[in-house]
Amino acid sequence: MRIQLFSDLHLERYPAFQPELRPDADLIVLAGDIGSYQGGSRLTGTDFGLERFAPALGATRAQVLYVPGNHEYDGLEFDEAHARLRDTCARLGITWLDRETVTIGHVRFIGTTLWADFDALAGGHELTKQLQLREKAIRAANYYLNKNTTLRDGAPVLADGWRAMSLDCQQWLRAALAVPFDGVTVAVTHFAPSLKSADPRYGVSPGTAGFCNSLDDLLPLADVWMHGHLHCLNDYVATGVENGRAWSCRVVANPLGYLSKGEQEGFRPGLVIEL
Numbered sequence: 001m002r003i004q005l006f007s008d009l010h011l012e013r014y015p016a017f018q019p020e021l022r023p024d025a026d027l028i029v030l031a032g033d034i035g036s037y038q039g040g041s042r043l044t045g046t047d048f049g050l051e052r053f054a055p056a057l058g059a060t061r062a063q064v065l066y067v068p069g070n071h072e073y074d075g076l077e078f079d080e081a082h083a084r085l086r087d088t089c090a091r092l093g094i095t096w097l098d099r100e101t102v103t104i105g106h107v108r109f110i111g112t113t114l115w116a117d118f119d120a121l122a123g124g125h126e127l128t129k130q131l132q133l134r135e136k137a138i139r140a141a142n143y144y145l146n147k148n149t150t151l152r153d154g155a156p157v158l159a160d161g162w163r164a165m166s167l168d169c170q171q172w173l174r175a176a177l178a179v180p181f182d183g184v185t186v187a188v189t190h191f192a193p194s195l196k197s198a199d200p201r202y203g204v205s206p207g208t209a210g211f212c213n214s215l216d217d218l219l220p221l222a223d224v225w226m227h228g229h230l231h232c233l234n235d236y237v238a239t240g241v242e243n244g245r246a247w248s249c250r251v252v253a254n255p256l257g258y259l260s261k262g263e264q265e266g267f268r269p270g271l272v273i274e275l
Helices: 078-092 125-146 159-178 207-212 217-221
Strands: 002-007 027-030 063-066 100-104 108-114 183-187 226-229 234-243 245-253 272-274
Touching: 108 159, 125 159, 125 207, 159 183, 159 217, 183 217, 217 234, 217 245
Parallel strands: 002 027, 027 063, 108 183, 183 226, 226 245
Antiparallel strands: 002 272, 100 108, 234 245
16 A cells, blocks of 8 residues: 655645645545644635545545644634534545544554643653643643634633643544554554654754654554654654564654745655555
8 A cells, every 4th residue: 555645734825735646646644734724824715725635526546534633723613613624525535534443455544633632741750740841831832822723612722622632532542543453553643642753953842742742652553653743754663562562663744844944845745655
């Protein structure tokens, strides 16, 4: 199976972007932040930019799997945007993968936005220190979320709301990954599962916990983990031994990111992951 991976295209800034969809790809995975309607969005259509990947419109013959990011919800009521995204995918022939498991041949795809629990830096500390580190991470996130985030009943969803959604996603994801499967398992999340994916430009700081979770204990349950959210290329293999069994998990991210920050140089438009 040949898979193309895209994330963080931010078509609200780059509406003229057209992906290089390879004719030899069997599957396209979209790991979130494809396009949004945040303030200043340059998208003129109503499909979050997803139409350029739409099998139903002839964009590709490959199956397309989609996990939404956080920015798709910007400036919109969360529940309404969530329903609108699902309806858009159904109309465009794109397979919705948020809190869903999809099996294609010998490969199982398990997806969720995941969000952030803000505890990525808190592991290994006593409770008081954990709470202090979480609070620092939440304050760092809220600095940005006060400016741009999703809404519930007209009020911004801040870091505490993200954390609640993340804990729900994590509970679902743990259960889904624990189901036995005789084949290859691919996890697809928008937010990163490990601090190993942290952007080297910024190091590890309280703000990192808004981008990465510390779910390394789940890596042994997946053969490949695809994610987005961080605007830096990731492609590494985590390894270990679990219950006497050697395991490895390839972690891959292929974000476009922001041109103004020099983030697009690492983007690989024709990246293919072979399973």
